[in-house]
Every structure is written in C-alpha cells, then in structure tokens.
Amino acid sequence: MKAWRVSELGEPRDVMSLEEVPDPQPGAGQLLVRVLGAAANFPDVLMCRGLYQVRPPLPFTPGVELCGEVLALGTGTTGFALSDRVIGASVLPAGGFAELALMDTATTFPAPGALDDGESAAFYIGYQTGWFGLHRRAHLQPGETLLVHAAAGGVGSAAVQLGKAAGARVIGVVGGPEKAEVARRLGADVVVDRHSEDFVAVVKEVTGGRGADVVFDPVGGDTYQRSTKCIAFEGRILVVGFAGGQIQSAALNHALVKNYSILGLHWGLYTKKDPALVRACHDQLSKLAADGLVKPLVSERLGLDAVADGLQRLGDGTTVGRVAYVP
Ligand SMILES: NC(=O)c1ccc[n+]([C@@H]2O[C@H](COP(=O)([O-])OP(=O)(O)OC[C@H]3O[C@@H](n4cnc5c(N)ncnc54)[C@H](OP(=O)(O)O)[C@@H]3O)[C@@H](O)[C@H]2O)c1
Numbered sequence: 001m002k003a004w005r006v007s008e009l010g011e012p013r014d015v016m017s018l019e020e021v022p023d024p025q026p027g028a029g030q031l032l033v034r035v036l037g038a039a040a041n042f043p044d045v046l047m048c049r050g051l052y053q054v055r056p057p058l059p060f061t062p063g064v065e066l067c068g069e070v071l072a073l074g075t076g077t078t079g080f081a082l083s084d085r086v087i088g089a090s091v092l093p094a095g096g097f098a099e100l101a102l103m104d105t106a107t108t109f110p111a112p113g114a115l116d117d118g119e120s121a122a123f124y125i126g127y128q129t130g131w132f133g134l135h136r137r138a139h140l141q142p143g144e145t146l147l148v149h150a151a152a153g154g155v156g157s158a159a160v161q162l163g164k165a166a167g168a169r170v171i172g173v174v175g176g177p178e179k180a181e182v183a184r185r186l187g188a189d190v191v192v193d194r195h196s197e198d199f200v201a202v203v204k205e206v207t208g209g210r211g212a213d214v215v216f217d218p219v220g221g222d223t224y225q226r227s228t229k230c231i232a233f234e235g236r237i238l239v240v241g242f243a244g245g246q247i248q249s250a251a252l253n254h255a256l257v258k259n260y261s262i263l264g265l266h267w268g269l270y271t272k273k274d275p276a277l278v279r280a281c282h283d284q285l286s287k288l289a290a291d292g293l294v295k296p297l298v299s300e301r302l303g304l305d306a307v308a309d310g311l312q313r314l315g316d317g318t319t320v321g322r323v324a325y326v327p
C-alpha cells in the first residue's frame with residue numbers, strides 16, 4: 001500500500017515521504033481499515049517535529065484520527081464486523097495518512113450516519129476535546145459567555161459549535177478575515193480578528209465589563225495571559241494547548257484575587273481512565289450531528305499526494321477549518 005512515512009524528525013514538508021510499504025497487520029483487539037478519510041491535527045505536526053508527548057518509533061505514518069471501512073479483525077475483537085464504517089484513533093505507527101491503517105477497538109466508534117467520510121474523519125478528537133472541556137471540566141451553562149481562541153481551527157471550531165449547542169453566547173478569536181468568515185459560519189455570535197482588534201477590549205465591551213465565563217484556549221502563551229484580563233468572576237480558563245509555541249506560567253495570586261479557575265485538559269487520558277464516558281460522549285455527539293447542531297467544517301479535501309503540504313500549512317497556522325485527506 002501507499003503511505004506517508006516520517007523517518008527523521010523535522011517540519012512535515014521536509015521529513016514526510018510517500019512510500020510503498022507492506023500492508024499493516026491487525027494485532028489482538030485491532031482492526032485493519034481502508035482509510036475513507038483522515039483529518040489533519042496539530043499533534044500530527046508536533047509528532048513530525050518530535051515535540052509531542054507521544055513519540056512513535058521511526059519510521060511512522062502520521063494521521064491520528066480517521067474514518068475507515070473495516071477490512072479485517074484482529075484476534076479477540078468484539079463489537080465490530082467487516083465493512084463497518086467507523087471513526088476514531090489510529091494505532092501508530094500505522095496512522096491514517098495511508099491507504100490502510102490500524103485502529104484499536106477501545107478507541108473506535110460507529111461513524112455518524114449524518115456525516116460524510118471527510119466530516120466523519122474530523123469528528124473524533126476535536127469534538128470529544130471540546131465536549132470534555134466545556135461540559136466535563138468547565139461545566140458551561142446556558143446563557144454563559146464562552147470565549148474560544150483559534151475559533152476557526154480544529155478543536156476551536158468544535159468548541160464554537162458545541163458552545164452554541166449548549167446555549168452559550170460564543171465569542172470567537174481568529175487570525176485574519178478569511179478565518180473570521182469561517183467562525184461566523186460556525187455560529188459564533190461575536191468574532192474578533194486578533195490581527196486588527198484587541199480581544200480583551202471586545203470581550204469587556206460585549207459583556208458589559210463582566211468578562212467571559214469560560215475561555216477555551218488551544219493557543220497559550222500571551223493569549224492565555226491576556227485572557228486572564230477578561231475572565232469573569234468565577235470564570236474558568238481551559239488550558240487546551242500551546243499552538244502559539246509558548247508554554248505559559250500562571251500567576252496564582254491573580255487567580256485568587258479574581259476568583260477564577262485554571263483547568264487543565266488532556267482529553268486522551270479519558271480514553272484510558274474512563275472509556276465508558278468517552279463512549280457516552282460519542283453517543284451524545286452523534287445525536288447532536290443527527291439533529292444538525294454540529295458538523296465539522298471541512299474546508300479542504302486533499303488527495304494522498306497533498307497531505308504533507310496540508311500538514312505543513314496546519315503547523316504554520318494558515319489553514320482554515322478542517323483539512324482532511326479523502327481518497
Ligand atoms: N488538550 C487536549 O486534549 C487536546 C486535544 C487536541 C488538540 N490539542 C491541542 O490544541 C491545539 C490546537 O490543535 P488543532 O489541531 O485544533 O490546531 P488548529 O487550532 O487548527 O491550528 C492552530 C491554530 O492556532 C492559532 N495560532 C496562534 N498562534 C499560532 C502560531 N504561532 N503558530 C500556529 N498556530 C497559531 C492559529 O489560529 P488563528 O490564526 O485563528 O489564531 C492556528 O490556526 C494544539 O496545541 C493541540 O496539541 C489539545
């Protein structure tokens with residue numbers, strides 16, 4: 001089969017090569033799938049760079065989330081049948097940017113009938129992360145104000161839709177007019193272009209000085225620091241990621257004085273600590289998709305040849321919405 005492989009660490013465009021490799025073989029509890037779609041995620045970029053908490057042995061095929069058709073079942077596999085259309089995580093080093101990939105039944109779920117292959121491929125990590133962040137960690141309530149950074153990006157776009165579905169008022173922060181248009185299409189009530197506007201001033205203005213009740217922050221660094229200037233009394237800041245490249249420190253005296261909470265979120269840990277909750281989340285998300293309340297905005301559908309370029313642009317912060325490989 002054809003697969004992208006990373007044999008040394010560096011920028012995706014420099015270190016990924018499209019190769020002819022042996023078909024992967026499913027181990028116990030694993031599924032061999034024909035890839036129907038694989039969405040690009042920032043962790044794929046970080047893994048190419050060797051900067052992610054997960055460091056697969058070289059060479060590996062990136063592509064951490066996908067939609068696939070089950071072609072073969074490993075020993076002891078239950079709950080799935082040949083030809084099932086599924087979504088979930090890949091088993092690295094046999095990731096989704098290939099013709100075939102491996103999945104683990106523990107992190108595989110039925111693909112939502114309401115979504116096509118490209119949309120389904122982008123319906124796992126971002127939406128699960130958004131749901132766990134907003135509901136499990138931050139307990140977002142209807143009528144509250146939610147501030148979402150990188151609102152046109154992967155996890156951010158999911159957080160915008162899930163915030164709206166939960167009855168919150170959503171303020172989306174993005175870099176540039178094209179992304180602003182996407183954030184509006186996703187349903188954000190207020191959109192701030194960080195290149196030309198100060199989100200702190202806008203949040204204060206539209207909340208009558210109160211600030212945002214929940215901040216969803218996949219960017220970190222200075223974006224986090226400035227979010228503390230517009231967080232509401234009893235607000236919650238979700239530390240989701242550091243796409244800006246800087247890991248910030250928190251001033252705990254400030255958290256004390258303003259009565260806000262700083263919440264860490266490592267969604268992947270729930271797949272090990274509480275798999276039943278991840279399944280329940282998938283069911284709820286699938287219902288939201290069936291009701292038309294959430295739907296990944298796949299802005300680019302790439303052929304296999306274009307994957308390394310797409311991943312590089314995601315790492316450079318220039319992609320809009322979700323980018324997915326769809327054969
Ligand atoms: N905590 C968890 O469990 C969890 C789960 C999944 C992902 N994550 C993390 O969430 C973050 C976002 O991942 P994603 O896949 O959804 O990516 P993404 O948001 O689609 O891409 C990153 C976005 O961050 C913004 N950004 C701001 N400064 C940047 C810079 N210096 N370089 C690059 N981007 C910059 C850009 O949006 P604007 O230009 O619009 O600001 C860019 O589009 C990553 O750090 C990832 O590791 C965490």
